[in-house]
Amino acid sequence: MYEIVGVRFKPAGKIYYFDPGDLPIHKDAHVIVETARGVEYGTVVVDKRDVPEDSVVLPLKQVMRIATAEDSQTVEENRARARQAMQVFREKVEKHSLEMKLVDAEYTFDRNKLIFYFTAEGRVDFRELVKDLASVFRVRIELRQIGVRDEAKILGGIGPCGRLLCCSTWMGEFDPVSIRMAKDQSLSLNPSKISGLCGRLMCCLKFENDSYQGEDAMA
Structure with missing residues (x-):
């Protein structure tokens, strides 16, 4: 143990x-x-x-x-610096004419690395951008391309149910969700009815799926 x-x-x-x-x-x-x-x-x-x-x-x-309390202060300072870094990032992306949408930025606690999270339609050659950012911030730069579900998790919002998004409030990881789950629950297959803010199938289809499978087994 x-x-x-x-x-x-x-x-x-x-x-x-x-x-x-x-x-x-x-x-x-x-x-x-x-x-x-x-x-x-x-x-x-x-x-x-x-x-x-x-x-x-x-x-x-x-x-x-x-x-310690000093550590908590460092975290707040890091968040403020990261917000400032986002503006610089946007300016550099425009300078390099890259098709990227910045979602978030964060420093590691020790400020040895600055991480930018972005979305894009396909793969992006950002090697020159990284060099440019490194020359400005003088730390290790990491650019991480994320999907639309991760974007919703970071940004948050209100779901179709009227509550804060599950992914941004308590879900640690995403589970696979399939259209079959909507069919098993006799839900409308209209994409606008079963999709979340991210445009993907709602995670709550997975939450309730086991109950419906149990009912089918008993039937």
Whole structure:
């Protein structure tokens, strides 16, 4: 058995597991951890617990420390810098005549990397853009092309049900959704009726699908 805590880096992001060590960590605490992207600031969403070895990917990295008020201030400063960086990005995209739509930007906690998230119709050759951005910000630049579902998750909004989007409020990861699920639930196959803000099939079709499959099995 391994003792773990679950950490999220965004409100509805994927949960990653870390070794809490001897730190007095509890749910909702903020922690500093090392990830593949660098040193990051996250929120504990899964309290300390023991799990079987096959439930986690080993080796687990240990939580570096519990975050301080100064760390929280750094996060706010990083967000402000990222917002400023978005304007520079748009100017550089126009300069290089690239067909890209900027969705979001973020610094890693240690400010060693600046990540831009964008959408585009196809593949984009942004090598010269990256060089240009690196010369401005003097940090490692990463451009990450995302899909329309990820765009909706980042930007948020109100779904057809009148509630905030599930993907932007609590869903950690997307599950596959198929038109078959709409058919099994006897829903209209009109795309405008079963599509979310992203233009893809609504995720809630997946949430309710198991119940309908159970009813079919009993029938």
